[in-house]
Amino acid sequence: MALSREQIAQRVAKEFNDGDYVNLGIGIPTLAANYVPSDIDVMLQSENGLLGMGPYPTADEVDADMINAGKETVTTATGAAIFSSAESFAMIRGGHVDVTVLGAFEVDQEGNIASYMIPGKLVKGMGGAMDLVAGAENIIVTMTHANKHGESKLLSKCTLPLTGVNCITKIITDLAVLEISDGAFVLKETAPGVSIEEIQEKTAGKLIVPADVKEMTFS
Numbered sequence: 001m002a003l004s005r006e007q008i009a010q011r012v013a014k015e016f017n018d019g020d021y022v023n024l025g026i027g028i029p030t031l032a033a034n035y036v037p038s039d040i041d042v043m044l045q046s047e048n049g050l051l052g053m054g055p056y057p058t059a060d061e062v063d064a065d066m067i068n069a070g071k072e073t074v075t076t077a078t079g080a081a082i083f084s085s086a087e088s089f090a091m092i093r094g095g096h097v098d099v100t101v102l103g104a105f106e107v108d109q110e111g112n113i114a115s116y117m118i119p120g121k122l123v124k125g126m127g128g129a130m131d132l133v134a135g136a137e138n139i140i141v142t143m144t145h146a147n148k149h150g151e152s153k154l155l156s157k158c159t160l161p162l163t164g165v166n167c168i169t170k171i172i173t174d175l176a177v178l179e180i181s182d183g184a185f186v187l188k189e190t191a192p193g194v195s196i197e198e199i200q201e202k203t204a205g206k207l208i209v210p211a212d213v214k215e216m217t218f219s
Contacts, residue, residue: 001193002174003216008142010035010218011172012101015140016042023047023092023132025102026070028142032101033074044077045097047128049088052080069127092128092135100136102129104143106158109205111168111180113141114160133164145173145202152204154178154185175199177216184208189216 003011009031016022016032018040024030033044034055044053046068053068054075061075068074076082091097104115115129133139146152154171171178176199177189184206187199192215200207 001191002144003191004174006031007191007218008172008174011177011216012140012142013037014218015101015138015170015172016040016099018042020098021045021051021096023097023100023128023136024053024068025100025129025132026127027103029101029103030068030070030072043079045088045091046074047085047088047092047132049083049085050074050076050080051083051088051091052077054080089128089131092131095135095137097132097136099138099140100132101140101142102132104141104153104163105160106153106155107141107143107168107171108155108158109180109184110157111166112158113139113163113168114158115163117161119161129163133167139164139167139169141168141171143171143173145175145199150202152202154203154205154207156205175202178207181208186210187213189214191216 005028008028012032013035020042022042023045033053036042043051045051046053048069054077057073057075062073104113106114168180175191175194178185178187186208
């Protein structure tokens with residue numbers, strides 16, 4: 001079966017390494033803050049000016065003044081720092097974020113990502129996505145494998161305006177974990193109960209299926 005949003009976030013958190021500085025985008029990525037492995041220390045960065053985000057607050061921990069870039073209330077971890085948005089973007093543009101996790105409308109087999117607008121629909125702004133995909137070394141996309149109409153979001157070529165070019169390293173969807181290599185999606189893991197055939201059917205771009213594809217685990 002396809003993964004829930006929480007399961008995708010849980011699998012994303014397995015990508016973090018001890019000592020990483022990680023930016024979590026709005027939506028599924030921010031949920032990963034609740035699943036950081038207990039045996040590692042990572043510093044979660046929010047582009048509005050917080051380094052050291054903790055898990056989402058419980059009801060008695062909510063502080064309306066403590067929010068992430070998506071205007072959700074958050075907690076702080078030990079050693080957290082609060083600074084201006086300008087300093088936050090200096091950190092991002094200076095290449096000091098190791099990993100960025102963000103959602104997308106589309107990705108393609110060349111590592112391009114379209115995530116900030118659909119022509120003809122209201123655009124509130126691109127946020128920090130363009131800076132993040134240019135400044136971070138390891139860029140992970142989280143999204144559903146297909147849109148609400150059942151159409152693939154993993155394409156041979158993006159059709160929407162691009163956020164970044166040749167920048168994606170890994171994609172974690174509700175069906176699979178894939179990497180991009182030599183102009184193709186490479187299947188690395190399948191979600192529990194999801195067949196390779198289903199992934200092939202829902203991947204419009206070029207898909208390579210190695211002999212050693214694993215089933216996804218979460219711990």
